[in-house]
Amino acid sequence: MAARYDTIGINYAPLRRPDDRIANQIHRALGTARSVLNVGAGTGSYEPTDREVTAVEPSIEMIRKRAPSAAPCVQACAENLPFDDRSFDAAMAILTVHHWSDIGAGLREMRRVTRGPIVLLTFDPACRPWLTDYLPELAELDDLRMPAMADYSEWLGTVAVEPVLIPHDCTDGFLYAYWRRPEAYLDERMRSGSSSFWALTDVDKGLEHLSNDLETGEWDRSYGHLRSRDNYDAGYRLVISTRP
Numbered sequence: 691m692a693a694r695y696d697t698i699g700i701n702y703a704p705l706r707r708p709d710d711r712i713a714n715q716i717h718r719a720l721g722t723a724r725s726v727l728n729v730g731a732g733t734g735s736y737e738p739t740d741r742e743v744t745a746v747e748p749s750i751e752m753i754r755k756r757a758p759s760a761a762p763c764v765q766a767c768a769e770n771l772p773f774d775d776r777s778f779d780a781a782m783a784i785l786t787v788h789h790w791s792d793i794g795a796g797l798r799e800m801r802r803v804t805r806g807p808i809v810l811l812t813f814d815p816a817c818r819p820w821l822t823d824y825l826p827e828l829a830e831l832d833d834l835r836m837p838a839m840a841d842y843s844e845w846l847g848t849v850a851v852e853p854v855l856i857p858h859d860c861t862d863g864f865l866y867a868y869w870r871r872p873e874a875y876l877d878e879r880m881r882s883g884s885s886s887f888w889a890l891t892d893v894d895k896g897l898e899h900l901s902n903d904l905e906t907g908e909w910d911r912s913y914g915h916l917r918s919r920d921n922y923d924a925g926y927r928l929v930i931s932t933r934p
Contacts, residue, residue, distance in 0.1 A: 705883030730786025768796030817925025
């Protein structure tokens, strides 16, 4: 993962600005925790500013892009966290578990070092947002990389799962964030903020199909009802584990 994000990190900070509405949902799930571990922290998106945060990130490029005011960051991976047992009140991992080499090991490490809740923002691969109609390779990639929702209880015990509705003007440019702005997917720079597009070898045919459908109005005939919606369930989920 580190080498991949050393490349993706070039445009990451300006394209992946945290969305306040999503941040509020994450921070509520952290409860009253004062000390928080952020695993796979990247540039620091969604780290609460009113708590003591320690970040862990394997990519030096991402660490270099963290703001001077960001929480201290340790270069390490989820599967081998350099902390003592029960060191933190809570832990969080935001759109990162699918990059880990061993998700189960990483989550067990998070549980080992955490006294209270673990909060994960992830994606349910059973969902199929409209973009997968044009790029079915994305659905195949989700199936390969994203754990099923049932897997989290195998690793963490009882979990609560909340849908994370994506605002139409979401400021965080993750993969399915542009659900009401389909034209954004035709912009190579906008796509560069998503690791999924870096993982696919050829998206030209699907993007040409999307471009043609936008020009002819076919996209609006099929999906135009989305343009009047304020938010959309694209399949993103908050998985919350409390210590047994």
